[in-house]
Amino acid sequence: MTELASRTASKAAAAAPEIGEPRLLRIQEAADEVGLTPRAIRHYEELGLIKPAARSEGAYRLYDADDVTRLRFIKSLRDETGFSLAEIGQLLEDEAARALNRARFREARDPEERRRLLVDGIERIDRQVTTLRNKVARIEEMVAEARSRRAHLVEHLAALEADGGRAKR
Numbered sequence: 001m002t003e004l005a006s007r008t009a010s011k012a013a014a015a016a017p018e019i020g021e022p023r024l025l026r027i028q029e030a031a032d033e034v035g036l037t038p039r040a041i042r043h044y045e046e047l048g049l050i051k052p053a054a055r056s057e058g059a060y061r062l063y064d065a066d067d068v069t070r071l072r073f074i075k076s077l078r079d080e081t082g083f084s085l086a087e088i089g090q091l092l093e094d095e096a097a098r099a100l101n102r103a104r105f106r107e108a109r110d111p112e113e114r115r116r117l118l119v120d121g122i123e124r125i126d127r128q129v130t131t132l133r134n135k136v137a138r139i140e141e142m143v144a145e146a147r148s149r150r151a152h153l154v155e156h157l158a159a160l161e162a163d164g165g166r167a168k169r
Helices: 003-015 027-034 038-047 065-079 085-107 111-162
Strands: 061-063
Touching (some): 027 061, 027 065, 038 065, 038 085, 065 085
16 A cells, blocks of 8 residues: 555544544544634643543544543633633542542442542532632622722713713713
8 A cells, every 4th residue: 555545544544433433533623623723722731631532643633522522611611711721720630530539439448548539529629619619709709890880880870961961071
């Protein structure tokens, strides 16, 4: 087989997996699917927020359905709720550790080990709650500031209307 035919076959295999195999997307395809840029995805990888499911023979990053779901989640936390990438990293790390702890807990027979896993899980959830409460508190501050600005404008409008439009500017 020629080199060109071999590369074409490799690309076709990545694009159309065999039945039962998950479809793997190159970075541009994953970016298009989620609404990110390849550069953003590479940055998330550098920060440890995502790791490609695989690499192609040509060292292209390949992403599976779980990766795409994780990218959507990261984008949502960043864009819709305003979390920093550091906060997102901590939330994702805690979730991954909790999943690992769940599996370890099921296998553990030693009561002290089970207790340690439960305490760790509780601490991680407490940290997540603190992060979320801090975000809510900041949003509540922003709402209060916006209401104050609105009230100030309403006062100006009322004064303007009270004196027939001759109020100071």
